[in-house]
Amino acid sequence: GAVVSQHPSWVICKSGTSVKIECRSLDFQATTMFWYRQFPKQSLMLMATSNEGSKATYEQGVEKDKFLINHASLTLSTLTVTSAHPEDSSFYICSAPDRPEAFFGQGTRLTVV
Amino acid sequence: GENVEQHPSTLSVQEGDSAVIKCTYSDSASNYFPWYKQELGKRPQLIIDIRSNVGEKKDQRIAVTLNKTAKHFSLHITETQPEDSAVYFCAATSKRTSYDKVIFGPGTSLSVIP
Numbered sequence: 001g002a003v004v005s006q007h008p009s010w011v012i013c014k015s016g017t018s019v020k021i022e023c024r025s026l027d028f029q030a031t032t033m034f035w036y037r038q039f040p041k042q043s044l045m046l047m048a049t050s051n052e053g054s055k056a057t058y059e060q061g062v063e064k065d066k067f068l069i070n071h072a073s074l075t076l077s078t079l080t081v082t083s084a085h086p087e088d089s090s091f092y093i094c095s096a097p098d099r100p101e102a103f104f105g106q107g108t109r110l111t112v113v
Numbered sequence: 114g115e116n117v118e119q120h121p122s123t124l125s126v127q128e129g130d131s132a133v134i135k136c137t138y139s140d141s142a143s144n145y146f147p148w149y150k151q152e153l154g155k156r157p158q159l160i161i162d163i164r165s166n167v168g169e170k171k172d173q174r175i176a177v178t179l180n181k182t183a184k185h186f187s188l189h190i191t192e193t194q195p196e197d198s199a200v201y202f203c204a205a206t207s208k209r210t211s212y213d214k215v216i217f218g219p220g221t222s223l224s225v226i227p
Contacts, residue, residue, distance in 0.1 A: 001159075032213075034214065034215065036217075041222075042219070042220070043202060043217045043218065043219045043220045044157070044202070044217045045217075046214065046215075046216065046217075049214065091154070093156060093157075095215065097213045097215075099213060100145045100162070100164070100206065100213065101147065101159060101162070102147070102159075102204075102206075102213065102215045104156040104157055105156065106155075106156055107154070107155070107156050109154065
């Protein structure tokens with residue numbers, strides 16, 4: 001199957017700083033990528049849809065100015081958590097569709113202290 | 114938008130017994146239904162999927178059924194083993210848009226007791 005690589009796998013940052021997470025499709029082109037957030041013992045909640053060459057589409061309740069998404073190429077999407085707070089601590093995971101399946105990155109465990 | 118419900122939220126079975134997880138979806142345009150297994154701290158792994166033009170699909174100990182009319186689909190695991198213990202998510206994909214947005218159910222934590 002297709003491979004999606006996500007980095008870093010874990011990160012600890014201080015409150016108020018920004019953190020960038022990268023998601024790469026290694027062996028296929030992804031004009032669209034999805035970013036999910038997963039709190040402990042909960043499901044994957046879709047945050048936003050990243051579109052190559054255009055603005056991301058955010059789900060209701062997700063602050064676009066806080067979660068900056070850039071999809072500059074057909075194989076790379078980035079999620080930047082700006083001015084992180086402890087409540088942003090979560091497992092962030094990206095996925096890219098290679099129809100009909102969705103392929104997931106390894107996920108990033110973000111801890112804001 | 115699409116909404117996917119899943120039951121039960123937790124399920125405990127004896128090794129060798131069967132496990133059944135049920136899901137419903139809201140968007141009649143959904144046409145692809147994958148099931149994922151997620152171990153703690155890891156990415157979801159696709160275990161089986163079914164398209165809307167098929168009513169049932171089986172892969173060894175795992176089977177999925179789909180009732181389009183009722184908008185129900187279910188996962189059946191037979192002869193459960195301890196390594197089946199994980200969180201299972203059903204999902205639905207809608208082709209209303211040009212891309213495939215996957216919406217997940219809330220998950221079922223399955224425990225298989227040796």
